[in-house]
Structures are given as structure tokens and as C-alpha cells.
């Protein structure tokens with residue numbers, strides 16, 4: 001079987017998807033056309049005052065019924081098509097559709113007056129659509145065939161070789177036997193058809209080339225991103241190794257294994273130790289984000305979100321107690337559906353959300369965690385009445401290393417990578433995360449923040 005597929009598109013999923021989508025679109029469009037033709041046959045006499053003979057009515061009804069039948073068969077066949085270039089594929093299917101449609105249209109034109117019917121203009125529309133899908137040689141062959149068959153029909157009617165089916169009431173005097181008229185109209189018709197095909201085909205080729213370039217650029221961008229992330233991982237690892245060594249030496253000194261250290265130096269060393277611990281935390285967070293960015297697919301296992309949350313809350317219990325924070329945990333779902341996802345990653349995300357709420361809340365604050373069912377998914381809200389996030393910072397809060405302006409001078413420890421990690425994890429699960437501040441628990445000087453995560457069931 002001849003391959004109609006351009007070489008660049010053989011393995012291009014996007015190309016096949018577009019063709020399949022267009023095929024389905026034509027099938028739907030054809031049902032509309034059938035309905036319109038039926039309405040036209042039934043109402044033409046009343047609305048336009050034009051009448052069909054018995055033969056015309058039978059022929060038009062039969063043509064319309066055939067369109068309906070072959071459209072049904074095409075719709076059924078469509079599902080079984082495979083995108084293999086050298087077998088019968090969606091592109092061959094487009095060609096079959098086109099040939100069937102053009103044949104039906106040629107018959108419609110013939111039974112509604114040949115050169116006298118305005119319906120022959122519909123060929124232009126078909127040619128443009130065909131040019132967008134089929135390769136140049138195929139569509140040029142079809143266009144030339146259509147023009148010649150049309151000429152043949154018109155000349156056949158002129159020389160009374162085939163009978164002419166005029167539509168009564170459409171024209172005052174017949175035109176099919178007016179030689180000058182048929183020659184002029186046929187030439188213009190042929191010219192319009194060929195020009196439409198040439199132009200549409202040129203535009204379609206340019207579009208395909210642009211699409212191809214876009215795909216290539218996207219692939220290059222992805223490759224560059226992978227390279228960048230691997231580079232970041234390499235560099236951060238190199239930084240982390242001496243940092244860990246510094247930490248170990250500091251621990252040896254601080255724990256007194258090298259002899260007594262005077263109070264002043266001890267205090268300074270403790271600060272150095274805290275700062276280097278922060279630096280290690282930062283390297284760990286950067287590594288996590290880079291690895292998440294490199295992750296093509298996450299593990300997909302059935303997960304009960306509530307179980308993950310319970311485990312996170314259990315681990316954070318001491319921190320709740322230490323700050324005397326009240327926790328309200330509500331599960332409003334009627335059906336406790338499971339989601340497909342990576343348990344470990346989701347635990348990291350939920351744990352980060354809860355630790356943030358605990359970090360940015362004052363003693364005796366309130367944290368509400370609510371699970372809700374949403375259309376085709378689960379919603380988790382972590383809401384607090386802590387220090388909140390200023391409006392101007394909200395937009396950037398999920399960016400790497402970003403920390404809000406209201407905490408920068410207040411000594412809250414952190415790297416500004418937590419929310420970025422959470423967002424990546426949620427997006428890897430095809431979910432979304434948004435933030436609101438003030439939260440619904442807001443009171444004077446305690447605006448609070450609320451993080452709402454949506455995770456789809458599939």
C-alpha cells in the first residue's frame with residue numbers, strides 16, 4: 001500500500017493525533033450536512049419556490065441516504081485504524097472519505113442542474129480541506145480529476161449525451177446549452193479549484209514545517225533542561241561533600257572530643273554549625289527539585305490520602321504540642337476514593353505543607369486540615385491563622401528560593417524551596433495547588449494562609 005505520510009511525520013504522534021481528530025471532525029460535520037440536505041430537499045419548494053422532479057427527488061434522497069450509510073460505516077471503521085505508515089491508516093481513511101464525498105457531491109451537482117447549480121462551489125471547500133490533510137501529488141490528482149469530470153459532465157449535457165436535470169424555478173432560461181456560458185464558467189471553476197489547492201497546500205506545508213521546527217525546538221529545550229539539571233545535581237553534590245565534612249569536624253569540636261573550648265568560641269561555633277546545617281538543607285532541597293524535574297514518570301500505586309496525612313500528623317505531633325497549636329482535622333468525603341500516585345512523594349508534599357503551617361504560626365494558633373471530594377478528584381486544604389503571606393508575594397511564592405517579605409528579617413529558618421518541591425510533586429500527579437492569604441481563620445494581626453491542593457483520581 002502506498003504511504004501517504006510525509007517522512008518527517010512517520011513517528012510524530014502529534015501528526016497522527018491531528019489526522020485522527022480531523023477524521024472524526026469530518027464524520028461529525030457530514031452528519032450535519034446530511035441533515036441540512038434533507039431540510040433543503042423538504043423545504044426548497046416552500047421557502048425558495050423551486051421544485052424537483054420525481055427523478056431528482058429519488059436521486060437526491062438516495063444520495064443523502066448513501067452519505068448517511070457510508071458515514072456510519074466510516075465512524076465504525078475509524079476505531080480500528082492503526083497509525084502504521086505502510087498499512088491502511090488514518091491518512092488513507094481521509095483519502096477514502098474525500099473520494100466518497102467528492103463522488104456524492106458530483107452526483108448532487110449532476111441531479112441539481114450541473115453547471116446551473118450553485119452547489120458546485122462546494123468542490124472548492126472540499127479541495128481546501130483535502131489540501132490540509134493529503135500530500136500534494138494526491139490532492140493535485142484529485143483536483144484535476146474533479147475538474148475533468150465536471151467538464152465532461154457539462155459537455156455531455158451540452159451535447160445531449162447525458163440528460164440534464166434542471167431545477168424548476170431556479171432559472172428563467174436554461175444555461176447548460178449556452179456554449180459561451182459553460183466554457184467561461186468551467187474555465188473559472190477549474191482555475192479556482194486548482195488555485196485553491198495550490199495555495200492551501202502551500203500553507204499546509206508551511207504549517208507542517210513550522211510545527212516540525214517547533215517540535216525540534218521543544219526536544220532541544222528538553223534535552224538542555226535535562227543537561228542543566230544533571231549539571232546542577234553534579235555541582236550541588238560537590239558542594240554537599242565538603243559541607244558535610246565541615247559539619248562533622250564542627251560536631252567533633254562541639255562535643256568536646258578535641259578538648260575544652262572557651263564559651264565565646266563555642267557560641268560562635270554553634271552559630272556556624274546552625275548555618276552549615278542550613279546550607280546542607282538547601283543542597284538537599286535543590287537536589288530534590290532537580291531530581292523531580294528529571295523524573296519523567298512517577299510511581300503509580302493506589303493511595304489513601306487520609307492514611308498519608310495521618311502518618312504525617314503523627315510524626316509532627318511533638319511540634320504541635322511544643323507550640324500548643326490546636327489541630328482540626330476533618331474528612332468531609334462521603335466516598336473515600338483512593339488516588340493513583342507516589343506515596344513517598346505525596347508524603348513529602350503534605351509534610352512540607354504541615355511543617356510550613358506550624359513554622360509560620362504563633363504559639364496557641366489553629367491549623368485546620370480538611371479533606372473534601374471534588375469532581376473527579378480530592379481536595380486537601382491546610383489552613384492556619386499564622387503570619388500569612390503579603391499580597392505582593394503571593395504570585396511568586398512557589399518560585400525556587402523565594403521567601404515572603406514579611407519573614408525575611410524575622411529569623412524563620414528555611415530555604416524557600418519547600419513550596420517549589422510541593423508544587424512539582426502535585427503537578428507530577430496532574431494536580432494543582434493554590435494559596436489564599438488571608439485565610440478564613442484570619443483575625444487581627446493573624447491573617448493566616450490556606451494552601452489548597454487538588455489531586456485528580458486518575
Ligand code: ADP
Pocket residue numbers: 356357358360384386387388389397402403404405407413414415416417418419420448449
Ligand atoms: P521556607 O523554607 O522559607 O519555608 P517554602 O518554599 O516552604 O520555604 O515557603 C516559601 C515562603 O512561603 C516562605 O518563606 C514563607 O514566606 C511563605 N509561606 C509558606 N507557607 C506559609 C504559611 N503557612 N504561612 C505563611 N507563610 C508561608
